Every structure is written in C-alpha cells, then in structure tokens.
Amino acid sequence: MVERRAEHAVKFFYSHLFWHNPGIRDLFPAHPEDMERQRDRLFAALTHVIAHLDDGTLGPYLRDLGRDHRKFLVGPEHYAAVGASLLAALAETSGEAWTPQVEKAWTEAYQVIADTMTAGAEASADPPWWDAEVVRHLQYGQDIGVLTLRPHLPFPYVPGQYTSVSSERVPTTWRTYSIGNAPRADGTLDLHVSRIERGRLSTSLVRETQPGDVLRLGTAGGQLTFRREDRPASLIAAGTGWAPIRAMLEDLAEHPPDQDVRLFVVARDGAHLYDRPLIDAYAASCGWLGVTYITPAPGQHRNQATDRLATALGHRAMWPDQDVYLSGPAQFIAETAALLEELGARPTASSTTPCRASGRAPARRAGRWASASGS
Numbered sequence: 001m002v003e004r005r006a007e008h009a010v011k012f013f014y015s016h017l018f019w020h021n022p023g024i025r026d027l028f029p030a031h032p033e034d035m036e037r038q039r040d041r042l043f044a045a046l047t048h049v050i051a052h053l054d055d056g057t058l059g060p061y062l063r064d065l066g067r068d069h070r071k072f073l074v075g076p077e078h079y080a081a082v083g084a085s086l087l088a089a090l091a092e093t094s095g096e097a098w099t100p101q102v103e104k105a106w107t108e109a110y111q112v113i114a115d116t117m118t119a120g121a122e123a124s125a126d127p128p129w130w131d132a133e134v135v136r137h138l139q140y141g142q143d144i145g146v147l148t149l150r151p152h153l154p155f156p157y158v159p160g161q162y163t164s165v166s167s168e169r170v171p172t173t174w175r176t177y178s179i180g181n182a183p184r185a186d187g188t189l190d191l192h193v194s195r196i197e198r199g200r201l202s203t204s205l206v207r208e209t210q211p212g213d214v215l216r217l218g219t220a221g222g223q224l225t226f227r228r229e230d231r232p233a234s235l236i237a238a239g240t241g242w243a244p245i246r247a248m249l250e251d252l253a254e255h256p257p258d259q260d261v262r263l264f265v266v267a268r269d270g271a272h273l274y275d276r277p278l279i280d281a282y283a284a285s286c287g288w289l290g291v292t293y294i295t296p297a298p299g300q301h302r303n304q305a306t307d308r309l310a311t312a313l314g315h316r317a318m319w320p321d322q323d324v325y326l327s328g329p330a331q332f333i334a335e336t337a338a339l340l341e342e343l344g345a346r347p348t349a350s351s352t353t354p355c356r357a358s359g360r361a362p363a364r365r366a367g368r369w370a371s372a373s374g375s
C-alpha cells in the first residue's frame, strides 16, 4: 500500500525528520540531486527489509548496513529520531489501514531493525571509514583519472571488490568505485574515475584532486571475485569498468590459473584504452590469457563498440561452459548480459546475492555470472 505512494511517503519522512531534528540535516547530502538519490536508497532499503523478512540474510544485511552507516556519522541517538519519523510517514501514507495492530507491528519491526544495525555498528572492529592520502594522480585525456591512494590504516579487500569514496571537496557525497589493483605490499590502491557530466564528485576527483589530498573510504564490498574452476573464463570490461577486471587479472598473473581466460576490453576509442601497454604485456607473458580489444568503427558513436562486442561474442562457442565476468556501464551490462543469455550462458537464479542498499551495489553474482555496473 505504501509502495504505491512511495514518493510521498519518503518526502514526508524527510520533512518530518528535518523539522523535528534540525541538527540531523547536516548528516545528509546538501545537494538536491544527492538528496533525491538518498530518498531512493531509503526506500530501496525498506523494500529490501520487507522482501527478506523471513530469510536468514536480513540479519547480516542490517548489521552491515549499521556498520557502514558509521561513515555518515550516524550514532545510536539518531535511530530513535528516524524511527519516529518513519512511523509518522507510514501512518500518513497508509490511511485507514493504519490500525493500532499495524502500528504496534511496525514499532516492533523498526526496533529490531535499529537494534540489529546498532549491534552491527558496535561489533565492528573496523574504523568508521579509512582516511587515504592521494599519492599519485594520472590523467588520461580530459575525463579519466587514475588515483593512487595510501590508506592510513590497513584496508582489507579482495580483487574485484569496490569501496565507497568521499572527498572534503564535495562534503557528504559518497560514490562507489571498484579498486583497480590486487592488494599490494605497500597497501596503496588505485581508483579509476571517469568524469560524468555534472557529476560533482567524479569531476572533482578527475580535475581538482591532487597528491596530498585525503579522501575517505568505506568498507570494501561486492561479490565480483574470480572463481578458480575447471572451465574457461571470459572477462568483459567496458570503459573504467576495467578497474575490477584489472584487479582480478593482476591476481591471476601473480597466481596463474589452470583455466584459459579470454579478456575483452571495450572502449569508446583507442585513447580510452589507457591500460593497453599493461594488457599487452600480460598477453605476451601469460600463456593462459587471450585478449580482444574492441572500439567503435571510425566515425561511429562510442556505443557502437557494444555492437561490435556482440559480433565478437557471437563468433565464439562454448558459452554454456564458461564463467563470465562483466563490468562496465549499466546499459552495457544489461545489453551484454541479455546477449550472453541468448548465446547459452545461462545464469542460475538460485545463487544471487542481495545488493546493499546503503550505496551503489555494482556487484551482482548469479550462478556463472558476475557483473559490476553503476554510475
């Protein structure tokens, strides 16, 4: 019932929350577009909770969410305020369906949510976020930057995972980026950033951020990790979606796999194949690796590279017997995943992993699929 009036419910919730708790406003994004995203996230998280009430994944999801919310400076005192405004919004939106029993059920349910999130936050041995100093900034053309960061404390992750990133230059805005390298002895890590038109954080990261700046990183997450199996694997990367694939490839180069790996690298033009020297070196030295580069035909739109990829994928066989890893823009993933399904690389729906609603969740894994997309 509330879902039908979701927009009204969520707007009411935030108006109620900020009116009754003016200090809380500062914890939320200042920019209207970011606040819009925030609204979507809240509703996505609530719908996730309702959809998973009866399965065992809800507890871990809420504990992770609580742990992650520490980076937004959320403390135990904020949970009561949010609960009161949430109940007010649900009452307002439910109309006559808001009976004393429903109110009691929601009050108890919210208490469980708040207690589980608070427990997750308290039990975590991790810091609320990692400060990470920018030690190098490589610029490729106008719109791509590769930032090397040195976290002040050890930052645990596995190749293929992402982290959320925030900069003092764009306060209270967090975006997720994949980590573009396998863990290094010196603890540094790379982020590959493609500037989005009107994207304030990506523009700041590509054009303003300099060595010496300190960024904040959230806990690493995502299930896009390479599975060492007795069957061939294909890695398909588009644009800076190359970052998590590079991390997996670095790890494979260090610990060679028993399976053959084919890498498809898709870019809007030759200049955007910014890691080509490294990929060529891997192709020359790793017998298990084959590489195909794909860019649009001369004079064609950048997305024509996706059509060319489709042709290249169609020429290859054995899709049902492969593990496929996809990473790139959301629309690219959607089109390529649909094509791969047509070619017989069928996902197994039973092993999907829930997305975290606390941030963009670029990693999804279903059976022999793994993909990373996002904004």
Ligand SMILES: NC(=O)C1=CN([C@@H]2O[C@H](COP(=O)(O)OP(=O)(O)OC[C@H]3O[C@@H](n4cnc5c(N)ncnc54)[C@H](O)[C@@H]3O)[C@@H](O)[C@H]2O)C=CC1
Binding pocket: 176, 177, 178, 179, 192, 193, 194, 195, 238, 239, 240, 241, 242, 243, 244, 266, 267, 268, 269, 272, 302, 303, 304, 305, 306, 307, 327, 328, 329, 330, 331, 332, 335, 362, 372, 373, 374, 375
């Ligand atoms: N930076 C990172 O760590 C990661 C980024 N991503 C996502 O990858 C994307 C990278 O963006 P850019 O590097 O600017 O890529 P881009 O805009 O240069 O696109 C690269 C290629 O992807 C295909 N493509 C892009 N949009 C398409 C569309 N609407 N329909 C069909 N094909 C399309 C085209 O073949 C294009 O040549 C972003 O959306 C980002 O969220 C995903 C995972 C990690």
